[in-house]
Amino acid sequence: MAAVERPFVEIDQVSMRYGGAEGTLALRDATLSVARGEFVAVVGPSGCGKSTLMKLVSGLWPSSAGSVIVGGQEVDRPLPMVGMAFQNPTLLPWRTILANVMLPLEVVEPHRRRLRAERAAYEAKARQLLAMVGLAGFEGKYPYQLSGGMQQRASLCRALIHDPQLLMLDEPFGALDIFTREDLWAQLQEVCLTLKPTVILVTHDLKEAVYLADRVLVMSSRPGRILAERRVPFPRPRRLDDTYTAEFQALVHELRDHINAARQGQETDHAA
Numbered sequence: 001m002a003a004v005e006r007p008f009v010e011i012d013q014v015s016m017r018y019g020g021a022e023g024t025l026a027l028r029d030a031t032l033s034v035a036r037g038e039f040v041a042v043v044g045p046s047g048c049g050k051s052t053l054m055k056l057v058s059g060l061w062p063s064s065a066g067s068v069i070v071g072g073q074e075v076d077r078p079l080p081m082v083g084m085a086f087q088n089p090t091l092l093p094w095r096t097i098l099a100n101v102m103l104p105l106e107v108v109e110p111h112r113r114r115l116r117a118e119r120a121a122y123e124a125k126a127r128q129l130l131a132m133v134g135l136a137g138f139e140g141k142y143p144y145q146l147s148g149g150m151q152q153r154a155s156l157c158r159a160l161i162h163d164p165q166l167l168m169l170d171e172p173f174g175a176l177d178i179f180t181r182e183d184l185w186a187q188l189q190e191v192c193l194t195l196k197p198t199v200i201l202v203t204h205d206l207k208e209a210v211y212l213a214d215r216v217l218v219m220s221s222r223p224g225r226i227l228a229e230r231r232v233p234f235p236r237p238r239r240l241d242d243t244y245t246a247e248f249q250a251l252v253h254e255l256r257d258h259i260n261a262a263r264q265g266q267e268t269d270h271a272a
């Protein structure tokens with residue numbers, strides 16, 4: 001019998017309170033796991049603790065209770081194996097797009113040590129990633145010379161340059177118009193099918209969640225915990241046209257119903 005592989009991310013009964021004993025309880029007894037190579041989307045009412053969950057998994061904040069294990073190791077400091085992209089692309093304005101994408105290589109080992117000797121190979125990789133997201137020819141430009149969507153693509157390349165085992169995406173397309181967003185879904189899907197990282201995506205956009213994820217987790221209102229989960233059965237690569245099918249729309253509606261119930265405090269646990 002084949003051995004069952006341990007989940008890559010294991011969050012067990014995690015609680016998180018900001019600001020001491022009287023502070024805000026952001027998460028209570030949140031439990032979830034993510035398999036290696038799986039793409040999970042986390043959705044839920046505004047302020048329910050989604051970003052907090054991301055901070056705990058990436059080691060940016062310690063949890064108040066419970067355990068967070070990534071790659072078999074308890075998370076107790078920022079993890080170098082994580083690539084992150086947020087709603088705001090946060091590119092450094094004084095660096096070119098290529099230099100921005102290469103930034104993690106100057107920080108994360110073993111790349112940091114190798115960078116001087118292997119700069120040409122790393123630069124070729126950065127150019128290849130930029131080409132994958134349609135930014136060939138923009139390597140020497142500065143962030144202000146690119147649109148918001150182009151900056152967001154560059155920040156996605158920066159999140160991927162050091163071959164992260166875990167890609168954490170917190171509303172990465174939230175500030176973009178719907179056409180740019182849909183364009184980037186396709187590019188992210190292609191990147192993920194090629195590089196196969198484990199991905200946790202936080203989003204408010206249920207269509208985005210269903211298009212991109214293998215599994216969608218729905219959080220309760222604050223203090224957040226996982227209320228429901230839904231596996232997305234549609235084959236890959238998914239196309240934008242697929243988002244208009246009855247099956248796709250039904251799944252989006254089902255998730256919306258879960259979130260509406262969560263917003264009204266009807267915290268009925270349900271797994272599908």
Ligand SMILES: Nc1ncnc2c1ncn2[C@@H]1O[C@H](COP(=O)(O)OP(=O)(O)OP(=O)(O)O)[C@@H](O)[C@H]1O
Binds near residue numbers: 019025026052
């Ligand atoms: N640094 C902080 N200090 C104190 N409270 C915080 C801090 N960060 C978040 N919170 C609070 O914790 C709760 C959860 O916040 P979090 O940002 O995780 O929610 P979210 O689900 O990501 O929200 P949204 O969907 O609106 O982006 C909120 O009530 C928020 O005000």
